[in-house]
Amino acid sequence: MAPAFEAQGGAPPPQAEPVQEQAAAAASQNNAHFSNYESKVTIVGSGNWGSVASKLIASNTLRLSSFHDEVRMWVFEEILPSGEKLTDVINSTNENVKYLPGIKLGKNVVADPDLENAVKDANMLVFVTPHQFMEGICRKLVGKINGDVQAISLIKGMEVKMEGPCMISSLISEQLGINCCVLMGANIANEIATEKFSEATVGYRENREIAEKWVQLFSTPYFLVTAVQDVEGVELCGTLKNVVALAAGFVDGLEMGNNTKAAIMRIGLREMKAFSKLLFSSVKDTTFFESCGVADLITTCLGGRNRKVAEAFAKNGGKRSFDKLEAEMLQGQKLQGVSTAREVYEVLGHRGWLELFPLFATVHEICIGRLPPSAIVEHSERKPRFELLDGSTQYC
Numbered sequence: 001m002a003p004a005f006e007a008q009g010g011a012p013p014p015q016a017e018p019v020q021e022q023a024a025a026a027a028s029q030n031n032a033h034f035s036n037y038e039s040k041v042t043i044v045g046s047g048n049w050g051s052v053a054s055k056l057i058a059s060n061t062l063r064l065s066s067f068h069d070e071v072r073m074w075v076f077e078e079i080l081p082s083g084e085k086l087t088d089v090i091n092s093t094n095e096n097v098k099y100l101p102g103i104k105l106g107k108n109v110v111a112d113p114d115l116e117n118a119v120k121d122a123n124m125l126v127f128v129t130p131h132q133f134m135e136g137i138c139r140k141l142v143g144k145i146n147g148d149v150q151a152i153s154l155i156k157g158m159e160v161k162m163e164g165p166c167m168i169s170s171l172i173s174e175q176l177g178i179n180c181c182v183l184m185g186a187n188i189a190n191e192i193a194t195e196k197f198s199e200a201t202v203g204y205r206e207n208r209e210i211a212e213k214w215v216q217l218f219s220t221p222y223f224l225v226t227a228v229q230d231v232e233g234v235e236l237c238g239t240l241k242n243v244v245a246l247a248a249g250f251v252d253g254l255e256m257g258n259n260t261k262a263a264i265m266r267i268g269l270r271e272m273k274a275f276s277k278l279l280f281s282s283v284k285d286t287t288f289f290e291s292c293g294v295a296d297l298i299t300t301c302l303g304g305r306n307r308k309v310a311e312a313f314a315k316n317g318g319k320r321s322f323d324k325l326e327a328e329m330l331q332g333q334k335l336q337g338v339s340t341a342r343e344v345y346e347v348l349g350h351r352g353w354l355e356l357f358p359l360f361a362t363v364h365e366i367c368i369g370r371l372p373p374s375a376i377v378e379h380s381e382r383k384p385r386f387e388l389l390d391g392s393t394q395y396c
Ligand SMILES: NC(=O)c1ccc[n+]([C@@H]2O[C@H](COP(=O)([O-])OP(=O)(O)OC[C@H]3O[C@@H](n4cnc5c(N)ncnc54)[C@H](O)[C@@H]3O)[C@@H](O)[C@H]2O)c1
Pocket: 045, 046, 047, 048, 049, 050, 051, 075, 076, 077, 099, 128, 129, 130, 131, 133, 154, 155, 156, 157, 187, 188, 189, 190, 332, 333, 334, 335, 336
């Protein structure tokens, strides 16, 4: 399937960090030979989405001569109830029996529990772990990755540091000194595993050829990938929709109906856009109409894990913690929304923006038990006032 590209001018986003610029420049110089040899792909992560990503990628590396057939997948090793190692079972059955049971990954997927060994020969790295583990993973990889390696992050989340918010693609770029694109979209992993049609968005910084290579690596007839030059916009959409999904789950748990849920999704989308643009003025309005934007928000609020666990939280009147519910309901899979709500709240607090984002702020306060789940409607409906950069005020 032909990759689809948005037409646009080439100015890099104004907030590009110096390290990212250097990484992008190095990647650009190396790009001449990057497209001329067989690229070797390693996937860092093997959860629910990580396993589906390996299936998509493995089908394409076999089909396309520009990629080495074998796909290595780093597995955070664990012992199964049978006493076997998860890695051994994946390699003998070709199935991730814990995180994606019943789906064959492709015989060319090799599970590897040794992180350093898994990445050592790769020149394309796909990062797809729950976001809370990425700092530790990057720390282990510092100094082990060549500057000409290309990376992509499928991770929906961010970190908050003393200096402010840090997107996961920036963490990867800054820690490892490599260029990092992102892939986000309306992508409930179990549906893509059974080859139901869906779309995704690659966000890239400046090198279109590299974005095109990522589009090739992921695209299948049932997985349509489009690239846009807006890393921060794409990544913030994927990250922030998890907070709105919790709000939608509270509404479902309280049985408030479809109109209320639609209202919460609309208010959430408005806050996603305002927050993204306040952090990065380069973020494009059009990005919110790609798969990573409104489509991911819809699918997550209808069928995602964050929604599901938030519904149970509200049904229990907030009396069972998210940690307990996650452990009971997700069999080792991880929620991203609760920690993202906390991280967003920290940013809002530090910057004096709490009143501008009543839905985001209320979701966090419900998660920590400061407010009851019913507050999601009472508080989110307050009209926020966005002070524009030119000093005027706009009510949205
Ligand atoms: N599952 C989906 O439908 C989906 C779809 C799109 C994007 N995403 C995003 O992809 C990312 C990864 O999600 P997922 O569904 O693959 O993961 P998951 O929710 O299935 O998480 C489980 C994974 O975390 C690993 N893990 C547990 N403890 C760890 C540790 N201490 N260090 C490192 N790894 C550890 C487990 O081994 C397992 O591989 C998330 O940011 C998620 O938001 C998920």
